[in-house]
Amino acid sequence: MDKSMERENVSTLLLEVMQSVFFDPGITIDDETVAEDVNGWDSLSHVRLLLAIEKKFSITIGPLEADRLKNVGELIDLIQKKMAG
Amino acid sequence: MLRNETQDTRPLCILVGTCISFGIQYLLLQSDEFKKTYRMKAYRTHRNQKIMSDFNISDEELNEASVFIYHPPGWADWGNDEGYRELLRRIPDHVQKISYPYPVFHALWPLHAHEKRLEDPSREAGFGQSDAIYAYGDSFVLSQMRQGLSTEEIIRRYLDLNIPDIVDVDGILKRSIDTQIAKEESTDVKIIDFVVDNFKTKRTFVTMNHVGNVSLIHMTNQMLQMMGFAPLPDSLHDSLFEMIDPQMPIHSSVIKHFGLTFVTPDTRYRIDPRRNLTFSEYLTHYIEFR
Numbered sequence: 001m002d003k004s005m006e007r008e009n010v011s012t013l014l015l016e017v018m019q020s021v022f023f024d025p026g027i028t029i030d031d032e033t034v035a036e037d038v039n040g041w042d043s044l045s046h047v048r049l050l051l052a053i054e055k056k057f058s059i060t061i062g063p064l065e066a067d068r069l070k071n072v073g074e075l076i077d078l079i080q081k082k083m084a085g
Numbered sequence: 086m087l088r089n090e091t092q093d094t095r096p097l098c099i100l101v102g103t104c105i106s107f108g109i110q111y112l113l114l115q116s117d118e119f120k121k122t123y124r125m126k127a128y129r130t131h132r133n134q135k136i137m138s139d140f141n142i143s144d145e146e147l148n149e150a151s152v153f154i155y156h157p158p159g160w161a162d163w164g165n166d167e168g169y170r171e172l173l174r175r176i177p178d179h180v181q182k183i184s185y186p187y188p189v190f191h192a193l194w195p196l197h198a199h200e201k202r203l204e205d206p207s208r209e210a211g212f213g214q215s216d217a218i219y220a221y222g223d224s225f226v227l228s229q230m231r232q233g234l235s236t237e238e239i240i241r242r243y244l245d246l247n248i249p250d251i252v253d254v255d256g257i258l259k260r261s262i263d264t265q266i267a268k269e270e271s272t273d274v275k276i277i278d279f280v281v282d283n284f285k286t287k288r289t290f291v292t293m294n295h296v297g298n299v300s301l302i303h304m305t306n307q308m309l310q311m312m313g314f315a316p317l318p319d320s321l322h323d324s325l326f327e328m329i330d331p332q333m334p335i336h337s338s339v340i341k342h343f344g345l346t347f348v349t350p351d352t353r354y355r356i357d358p359r360r361n362l363t364f365s366e367y368l369t370h371y372i373e374f375r
Contacts, residue, residue, distance in 0.1 A: 022198060023228030040198030040224050044293055047191045047264075051256045063264040067159070 005083060010057075010076050017052045021045075031073030059083055096151035098123040099142065103130050103156065103187050105296055108328040112305040115321060118314040123152065140172070147176055154183045154308060157271045183311050185274035185304055188265060190290045192258035192343070193335050195248055197293060198224040202374055218331035218356040218367075219374065221292055225251075226372060236372045240365060247338045254342055274307045276300055286346050292333040298325050331356045334364040 011029070019027050022040035035041040041049065050061050053075075059082035069075050098119075100110055110127045113119050128140045147153070153176050158169045176182060191197065200222030225246065229239040248254060265277040279300065280289045288297040296304070299322065306316040337350035353361045362370060 021224070023224050024231065026231075035199070039201060040222065040227060042199035044189065044191065044221075045197050045199060045224070047257055047260050048195065048197075048252065051253055051260060055253075063260070063267040 005080070007076060007080060010079050010083075011072075013056060014053070014072070014076060014079065017056050018049065021049050021052045029072045031071060031076070033072040034070070053079065057083060059085075093124050095122060095124045097146070097149045098125045098152040098154065099146070099150045100125060100127040100129075101140070101142075101153070101155040102128075102185070105187065105301065105329060108296075108298070108301040109154070109185070109305055109308070111328060112301055112317060112321075113308065115317055116309055116314055119309060119312065122312075122314075142172060144175060147180065150176075150180050152181045152183065152312060154185060156187045157184045157268075181312070183274065183308055184272045185308065186265070186269055186272050186276050187294070188276050188280065188290070188296055188300070189261065189294045190265070190280060190284070191261045191293050192254060192284070193290065193339055193345075194221065194293045194333055195252045195254045195257050195339065196224045196336075198222040198227055200227075218333070219371065221331075221333050223371070226368070230372065236369060239372055240368050243368060244337070244365060246336075248336055249338060249342045254339065258343075273311060274304050276304055279303045284345075285343055288327070288347050291327055291329055292331060295329045297329070298322060298327055301328065327355065330358070334362070334367045336364065 015027065015029050018029065018038060018041070019025050022038065022045070024039050027038055029038070035043070035046075046066065050066055053059070054061055057079050059079065061078070061082065066075070066078065069078065098113070100106055100113070102109065106127060106129050110125065110129075114125065126146070128142065155173065158166055158173065173182075200219050202222075203219055225243060226239060229242060234242070262277060262281060265280070269275050269277055276296070283289050283299065287299045289300045291297045302317060302322060309316055332354040334352075334354045334356070335345065335348055339345075340348055340350060351363055353363055354367065355361050356367055356370070360370070
């Protein structure tokens, strides 16, 4: 995985992960997207999403690291930070 | 005055928590030593409630307390985390503080999804029905519904599905455990070791965020010990219905994958006060949202 991946590419791959995790090809995201905007996403289904993100981007996200993320933009930032890491 | 009111001079135990605190409250009051020593006041959140907007615990009440039992801040969507921290800062030094977990365990329900149909304002639950169970949606079922499949076809496909083929359930188990371990670094009461040792043989959880009786008793006994009291009698467990509902049905492939011995594919689950359904019966009700 390219460690300097462009933010837009991260966003595209993240969208693929979300569509796959929630079995919904109709999901769309942008930086301001929050869990309530995405079919199926809530704090309890977050774990499955994080696992899929770890696998897709070959990164590790700590148990409590993703708890405080406010939106997809912050999630993308975290993924980029981890990839640069 | 119609009744003879006498001043209760027992010191106060304040219990703060999510819906699982209902079980903690009941169990603490099963201890004669606790009951003789303390009177209890419980502040509890429920679904869609925010802790600080609903709780108004005065300094006077905090001063009356001898024990304050609570979840650490940051464990749930309190709605006002800083307000909650401020409440905890106001607890006087003389009060014994006991923090306990709000445990979450995803492994037995790996396809959980937020259920948006609950947000339909025109929807009303039928008599005796509870919306609570449908707070636990299912990604697979919802995806099949979006494709317009019939209820019968969705059920057939779902019962045939081997969930570990499409979801890393062992990864979810590991992450559930790791997260709980990390969170329990900040609690006096611990539960995760008990869950790891027992989740295959006992109903440690009834939903992913609601512990079962055995776990409630395990937590309560730690609280009692911290207060210097004896644990609850072993016989208590057998005399209780599961105190927290709903009970979320578990897919047969998950039962098989983990080798769960406390349920079978035909086990009935109390999904609300009136319905006691098998997994496949529950699926019909869930799909049709009735």
